[in-house]
Amino acid sequence: MNSAPAMTATLLTPGEVASMFRVDPKTVTRWANAGKIRSVRTLGGHRRFVESEIRELLMEAVPAQQR
Structure with missing residues (x-):
């Protein structure tokens, strides 16, 4: 059994990041x-x-x- 902790960072897509910053995904x-x-x-x-x-x-x- 592997007892090493798994890296579990939540990853976001460019579209999700774009909506958070209110910009286009290309930005x-x-x-x-x-x-x-x-x-x-x-x-x-x-x-x-x-x-x-x-x-x-x-x-x-x-x-x-603004928060």
Whole structure:
């Protein structure tokens, strides 16, 4: 039996990230290509984003008054 803890980060699609920031999914892809946000690739080559990192960026991007 493998007793190592599994990595269970929730991953988001570009569309999910786009709706959180209220931008087009292509904008999210451009941010990732420019290195502004980190992404990971699935085995199929699709881009995914770690939810906790995106939520942290969102908190920095949105002024406290608008939350």
